[in-house]
Amino acid sequence: MNDDPEQLDRHVEDLLQDRKPERTPLSDEDALRARQTAAMLHAAKPGAGLPSxxxxxxxxxxxxxxxxxxxxxxxxxxxxxxxxxxxxxxxxxxxxxxxxxxxxxxxxxxxxxxxxxxxxxxxxxxxxxxxxxxxxxxxxxxxxxxxxxxxxxxxxxxxxxxxxxxxxxxxxxxxxxxxxxxxxxxxxxxxxxxx
Amino acid sequence: MREDKTSGAAVFASQAKVVALPQPDAPHGRDHLTWAYQTHVTAIYQYIYSRVGNRPDAEDLTAQVFMKAISGMRNDVSVPELRSWLYRVAQTTLADHWREYYAEGAGELDEDVTRPPAPRENPEAVHRVDTLLATLPESYRRVLELRFLRGYSVRETAQELSLSEANVKVLQFRALNRAGRERGRMS
Structure with a gap:
């Protein structure tokens, strides 16, 4: 499946809401890297990433x-x-x-x-x-x-x-x-x- | 710790205390061992969170790491050994995680898996993000800052940038793909 802005945005929204992103089969390395980068960006938000x-x-x-x-x-x-x-x-x-x-x-x-x-x-x-x-x-x-x-x-x-x-x-x-x-x-x- | 949410710096500073270690050659009774593992939970969680970016995955994977690490390690381990073992298990667990989500060879894609862990994860993660954002064109940097660092919705981002929501998603898509490639180059 080819990656697209809507699909990536759903993933981003999940991260921003601290939800587990949906498992989505990805077509290429760029798609994976984009999601790993999104995770890294979200984790850098002040106060994020602390265990409850x-x-x-x-x-x-x-x-x-x-x-x-x-x-x-x-x-x-x-x-x-x-x-x-x-x-x-x-x-x-x-x-x-x-x-x-x-x-x-x-x-x-x-x-x-x-x-x-x-x-x-x-x-x-x-x-x-x-x-x-x-x-x-x-x-x-x-x-x-x-x-x-x-x-x-x-x-x-x-x-x-x-x-x-x-x-x-x-x-x-x-x-x-x-x-x-x-x-x-x-x-x-x-x-x-x-x- | 949750009360600290508004102040990133204070939170990060306090984490250093959480992971403070005893003398490496202290006696290793069961209680000591338990305690030694327990002192690493926050650091391992942060390490994992900075790579998966969401709480449910970070909690699952952290628990997996400790369960695997404890079952695979002898009881007379020293604290430095224990710590490096935990990070090693965390790295392989993360590689498996990406591979499960995105089947094609995720392990070798994630340069983080092979790099040595930093003792204080989040300040280092923030620095990495700053460095990464600095490599991007202004419009890309702007959309990522608004969405991720300021937590704007797509609609708010669209208003801020005077774009349509569809355009924001396209811009975000291009920015994340570009940033992902930059990350690959930087590693």
Missing amino acids: KEFLERMQGSIHGWVGEQSAQPQAPSRPSRRSLLLTAAAGLAAGVAAAVGFDRLTRAPAPGPGQALVDKGTWKRVKALADLPQGTPIAFRLGAIEGFLIRKGDEVKGLSAVCTHMGCTTQAAIPAGAHRARTGRGLLGLSVAA
Whole structure:
């Protein structure tokens, strides 16, 4: 699709209103550069680009949780190896989607502990084979309405949604397999993963 | 911090305090590590915001950066290592972001991804913008200043410049494309 002034202006308006711009397939490098430049210009406006207090508070909590689970990682893979991936969309999804995504030889249901409950109803879906996930490099996936990333570390896999809800809802996610718990901010859905 | 919106300078100055760091070789308990990450949130957010230019994307990407960074980093990391790791993850996350939005090879288009991060993002971003605007013809510079730095609507810009709204959009289009190419040359 060729770029044009109307299309670019819609993008600019989104930036000026601090909205997430629509995803638009672009035809060329100039179109991309124009949008990157627009982002840079908008960010230079005095007072722009400061995180909200709410976001900072959410991040404080998330970081606390992530560091906690990282510290809790076992040093050696002494547990039985896991061969399946499960992904569960967090409750509170703006679109009301509640799905669980799994892969391969699932032998048991996840059993989230207190404070980790996520989605009561969901279905398991195949996403990726564990063997297809490189260590430490996020891999994007898409499954119907759910789009996100998988990050593998050892035999543990974390899931992070790429979906922005636009609705300002705060979501919580747990990773039952590793008793992981993550809190993510508005517009970012946590995904549960079991490998 | 939100009360500071009217005063860019004050806001920027206050951010330096937010990201102030402890001694690099302080002990690394879990609380210390948590705190060390937490002190970088504002700086990483600003770094990302200055590249994506909107709050929802900046919040999403900042959260992604921290989640990825924490899960990919050992626990006994020093603060300087942690900081440079965060910026590195931020750069790759941004490259992925542009690639997702605009499929064709966005990674190599964004020169920002390869340049070393500045410790104080926004003053540096403002300087970059000033430098960029200075390369543009007057009419281009004017429309970008009105729209972006002063937040004028298309209609207000049209009145200010005595143009039609359609002409303002065309002028804005040409100005952003020209500025984008200039940015490519400057990098």
